[in-house]
Amino acid sequence: MKTPITVTVTGAAGQIAYSLLFRIASGSMLGPDQPINLRLLEIPPAMNALEGVVMELRDAAFPLLNEIVPTSDPDEAFAGANWCLLVGSVPRKAGMERKDLLDINGKVFIGQGQAIARSAAKDVRVLVVGNPCNTNALIAMHNASGVPSDRFFAMTRLDENRAKSQLAEKAGVHVTEVTNVAIWGNHSSTQYPDFTNAKIGGKPVTEVIKDTEWLKGDFITTVQQRGAAIIKARGASSAASAASAAVDTVRSLATQTPEGDWYSVAVCSDGSYGIEKGLICSFPIRTTKDGGWEIVQGLPIDVFSQEKIDVTVNELKEERDAVTSLLQH
Numbered sequence: 242m243k244t245p246i247t248v249t250v251t252g253a254a255g256q257i258a259y260s261l262l263f264r265i266a267s268g269s270m271l272g273p274d275q276p277i278n279l280r281l282l283e284i285p286p287a288m289n290a291l292e293g294v295v296m297e298l299r300d301a302a303f304p305l306l307n308e309i310v311p312t313s314d315p316d317e318a319f320a321g322a323n324w325c326l327l328v329g330s331v332p333r334k335a336g337m338e339r340k341d342l343l344d345i346n347g348k349v350f351i352g353q354g355q356a357i358a359r360s361a362a363k364d365v366r367v368l369v370v371g372n373p374c375n376t377n378a379l380i381a382m383h384n385a386s387g388v389p390s391d392r393f394f395a396m397t398r399l400d401e402n403r404a405k406s407q408l409a410e411k412a413g414v415h416v417t418e419v420t421n422v423a424i425w426g427n428h429s430s431t432q433y434p435d436f437t438n439a440k441i442g443g444k445p446v447t448e449v450i451k452d453t454e455w456l457k458g459d460f461i462t463t464v465q466q467r468g469a470a471i472i473k474a475r476g477a478s479s480a481a482s483a484a485s486a487a488v489d490t491v492r493s494l495a496t497q498t499p500e501g502d503w504y505s506v507a508v509c510s511d512g513s514y515g516i517e518k519g520l521i522c523s524f525p526i527r528t529t530k531d532g533g534w535e536i537v538q539g540l541p542i543d544v545f546s547q548e549k550i551d552v553t554v555n556e557l558k559e560e561r562d563a564v565t566s567l568l569q570h
């Protein structure tokens with residue numbers, strides 16, 4: 242029997258967690274032979290609801306689930322954590338400016354970054370899902386003194402999956418035929434789903450889908466605005482697909498990427514592709530044989546793509562500038 246891996250999930254009584262926790266406990270995320278300890282963080286008013294989720298997790302009798310610890314204390318939640326999935330976030334309410342949201346959530350991610358530095362395992366990796374996820378990850382990273390910056394990620398995999406599904410539908414192929422889809426920039430409506438380097442059945446997308454107007458227009462806006470479309474249709478924001486994308490992200494980070502392919506996740510920029518060092522920006526990423534990750538280098542970026550990347554990177558800079566007082570080092 243393998244040693245259990247400790248996974249901390251914040252916002253554990255929320256709607257994404259309601260799907261995510263059961264996927265983690267079933268072995269979808271870290272494998273069918275990997276025991277899991279779950280440490281679940283919520284705010285005090287949600288502890289009753291969390292108790293109900295814990296009851297359901299126990300009732301599912303998952304063979305891989307070793308231990309469950311529900312708590313409202315961040316240090317207890319992050320104790321010994323190998324993976325931290327930061328899903329909890331305060332939603333934007335009517336009348337709230339984006340700046341107010343950055344401020345409120347910023348304070349949460351200062352505290353969680355500090356608690357991760359104090360209490361998590363030495364090999365901790367942190368995936369931020371709660372929005373605005375790139376900037377929340379930036380704040381957590383700056384406040385997690387001693388934890389290397391290459392351990393912090395923000396989720397853009399849902400956007401990648403949405404882009405793959407749109408391309409597959411348009412080309413009339415199964416989604417598994419679509420590879421090499423990179424999301425660049427911020428997880429927001431400025432993100433750029435890069436079709437110029439993507440492939441369908443091993444061929445450039447632009448050779449398979451001849452409708453360039455669609456690729457440059459409706460394809461991009463559909464992916465950028467998919468979150469809003471789901472809220473309109475479902476009356477609630479995407480949850481199961483977000484949970485599924487979080488599972489995909491961790492699995493991709495934990496396993497070597499198939500030769501020639503890549504996946505999308507926001508990481509701390511090292512200046513690649515001229516994107517300012519230190520921003521938490523989505524790039525095409527590969528997981529290497531030794532378990533590390535790298536930004537895929539040398540992809541051609543045409544004028545159209547560069548303009549789109551500039552817009553989303555500029556938004557990341559504006560968000561970063563709005564929270565400079567929350568960045569410790």
Ligand SMILES: NC(=O)c1ccc[n+]([C@@H]2O[C@H](COP(=O)([O-])OP(=O)(O)OC[C@H]3O[C@@H](n4cnc5c(N)ncnc54)[C@H](O)[C@@H]3O)[C@@H](O)[C@H]2O)c1
Nearest residue numbers: 252254255256257283284287329330370371372396399483
């Ligand atoms: N990156 C992505 O692709 C993506 C996709 C979908 C949703 N999201 C974001 O994920 C977040 C969660 O979505 P949801 O639908 O589960 O929301 P939700 O409101 O159902 O759940 C959020 C939970 O977080 C908890 N919470 C708030 N502050 C907390 C704190 N300081 N510590 C611990 N828990 C805290 C709340 O009590 C709540 O139970 C939102 O910010 C949403 O915008 C991101």
